[in-house]
Amino acid sequence: MAKFTFNMPDVGEGVAEAEIVEWHVKVGDAVEEDQHLVDVMTDKATIDIESPVTGKVTEVAGELGDTIAVGSMLLVIEVEGEVEEEVAEETPAPAPEPDEAPEPEVKSEPAPEPAPAPAPSPEPSPTPAPVATADKVLASPAVRKRAKDLGIHLGEVKPAADGRVRHADLDQFLAYNAGGGFAAPGKTREDEAIKVIGLRKRIAQNMAASKRHIPHFTYVEECDVTELEALRANLNSARGQKPKLTMLPLMIAAITRLIPDFPMINARYDDEAGVVTRHGAVHLGMATQTDSGLIVPVIRNAESRNLWQLASEIGRLANAARDGSAKSEELSGSTLTITSLGPLGGVATTPVINRPEVAIIGPNRIIERPMFVTGPDGSERIEKRKLMNISISCDHRVVDGYDAASFIQEMKKLIETPVLLLAD
Structure with missing residues (x-):
C-alpha cells in the first residue's frame, strides 16, 4: 500500500484559494476514481472535486468553512502499491498488557442487598406533584x-x-380568560448552532463590506401602475409561444431607457483607486433567492433586449441560479442591480448596494387603493387604482440625492404612461 496526497487543484480564473462547503467522504471511506469527494466555493461558484485515484481516505485537510490554498494538501488516499515506511507507524497500537491495565474483578465486592419495594400508591405512577393551593384540588x-x-x-x-x-x-x-395570557403555548425548539459557510458566508462578508464602506441613502416614490398592469395583461393575452411577462421586464425596460440620461446610476466605484467608471452597456444584476441564499446572476446588455427577450433571460438565469448550473461569468460583472421580493413585496424597502456598484433599485408590492383622478375636463373622481412604491439606494459618495430623485421621477413617468416603453 502507498499514500497518495491529493492537493487542491487549480480551478482556473486566477483563483488562489477555495472554501470547503461540503465533504462527501470521510476518513476510512473507500473511494473510486472520479468519485465526488468535496464541494468547494470560489467567488460564489461551487465546484465539485473528484478523486483522481481509487483507494481509502486516510486524512482530510479541514472542516466546513475552512479555506484551502491551491496546491496545498486536500486529502490523503491510501492506494494499492508498495508500502511506505510511514504506513506501519499508522497501524493502531496494540492493546495494553493485562499488567499495565488490570481488569477489575467482577466479584471483588459482594452485591448490595436490593432495597425493599415501595408500598403501592393509590395514584398511577408517575403522577405530577399537585399544585400548591390552600385547599387540595x-x-x-x-x-x-x-x-x-x-x-x-x-x-x-x-x-x-x-x-x-x-x-x-x-x-x-x-x-x-381568553386574551389573558392563557393561549396554548408554542413548542420550544432546541438551540441550534449553525456554522456560517459557503454562499451564506460570502453574502455576510459582501453585505458587511457594502454597509461598512458605502454611505447609503434610499429614495422611495409611489407610482400608479394601473395602466402598466393593463398593458402587461394585454401583451400576455397575445403572447403565443413567448414567455409570460411579469412586472420585472417592464421595470428593466424603463431603467435601460433612462440610463443614457443618468449615467451616474449605471456605474462602479473603485474606492481604492478613486475611479468611477460609468458604463455604457447595462449589465443588470438580478437578485435571486435560492435555497442556499441570495445570488445575483447578470443579464448582459439588458438595454439591447426587448420585453420578450428580457423575460426569457430572466427565467433562464433564475433557474440556473437555483439549480446551481449558473456559470461564473453569469454571476459577476454587473453594473446595476434590481431586487424584488415578488409577491412578498413590502410597502417600501431599503436595499443594500451590490458593491462596487453605486445603485440598486427595488420595486415593491402592488396594492389597490382609492385615488382622486382628474379627468380631461378638470373634474375629479375617485377610482380604484393599482399603486407600487419604487425604492432606490445609492452610494452618496458618487450619486447625489437630486440625481437619484430625478431618475426615479423620470421612471415614474414611463411607468404611468407605459406606451412610451414601446415607442422608438
Whole structure:
C-alpha cells in the first residue's frame, strides 16, 4: 500500500484559494476514481472535486468553512502499491498488557442487598406533584399535566359539583380568560448552532463590506401602475409561444431607457483607486433567492433586449441560479442591480448596494387603493387604482440625492404612461 496526497487543484480564473462547503467522504471511506469527494466555493461558484485515484481516505485537510490554498494538501488516499515506511507507524497500537491495565474483578465486592419495594400508591405512577393551593384540588394526572403545560393553577379553576377539576373545566377557564395570557403555548425548539459557510458566508462578508464602506441613502416614490398592469395583461393575452411577462421586464425596460440620461446610476466605484467608471452597456444584476441564499446572476446588455427577450433571460438565469448550473461569468460583472421580493413585496424597502456598484433599485408590492383622478375636463373622481412604491439606494459618495430623485421621477413617468416603453 502507498499514500497518495491529493492537493487542491487549480480551478482556473486566477483563483488562489477555495472554501470547503461540503465533504462527501470521510476518513476510512473507500473511494473510486472520479468519485465526488468535496464541494468547494470560489467567488460564489461551487465546484465539485473528484478523486483522481481509487483507494481509502486516510486524512482530510479541514472542516466546513475552512479555506484551502491551491496546491496545498486536500486529502490523503491510501492506494494499492508498495508500502511506505510511514504506513506501519499508522497501524493502531496494540492493546495494553493485562499488567499495565488490570481488569477489575467482577466479584471483588459482594452485591448490595436490593432495597425493599415501595408500598403501592393509590395514584398511577408517575403522577405530577399537585399544585400548591390552600385547599387540595382533586384532578386526574392528565388534567394536572395539561394545567401545568398551560401555566394554570388548579386552585383558580372552578371545579364541577363533585369538586374534581376536569378537562371541560379547564376549557371553560381558558374561554373565560381568553386574551389573558392563557393561549396554548408554542413548542420550544432546541438551540441550534449553525456554522456560517459557503454562499451564506460570502453574502455576510459582501453585505458587511457594502454597509461598512458605502454611505447609503434610499429614495422611495409611489407610482400608479394601473395602466402598466393593463398593458402587461394585454401583451400576455397575445403572447403565443413567448414567455409570460411579469412586472420585472417592464421595470428593466424603463431603467435601460433612462440610463443614457443618468449615467451616474449605471456605474462602479473603485474606492481604492478613486475611479468611477460609468458604463455604457447595462449589465443588470438580478437578485435571486435560492435555497442556499441570495445570488445575483447578470443579464448582459439588458438595454439591447426587448420585453420578450428580457423575460426569457430572466427565467433562464433564475433557474440556473437555483439549480446551481449558473456559470461564473453569469454571476459577476454587473453594473446595476434590481431586487424584488415578488409577491412578498413590502410597502417600501431599503436595499443594500451590490458593491462596487453605486445603485440598486427595488420595486415593491402592488396594492389597490382609492385615488382622486382628474379627468380631461378638470373634474375629479375617485377610482380604484393599482399603486407600487419604487425604492432606490445609492452610494452618496458618487450619486447625489437630486440625481437619484430625478431618475426615479423620470421612471415614474414611463411607468404611468407605459406606451412610451414601446415607442422608438
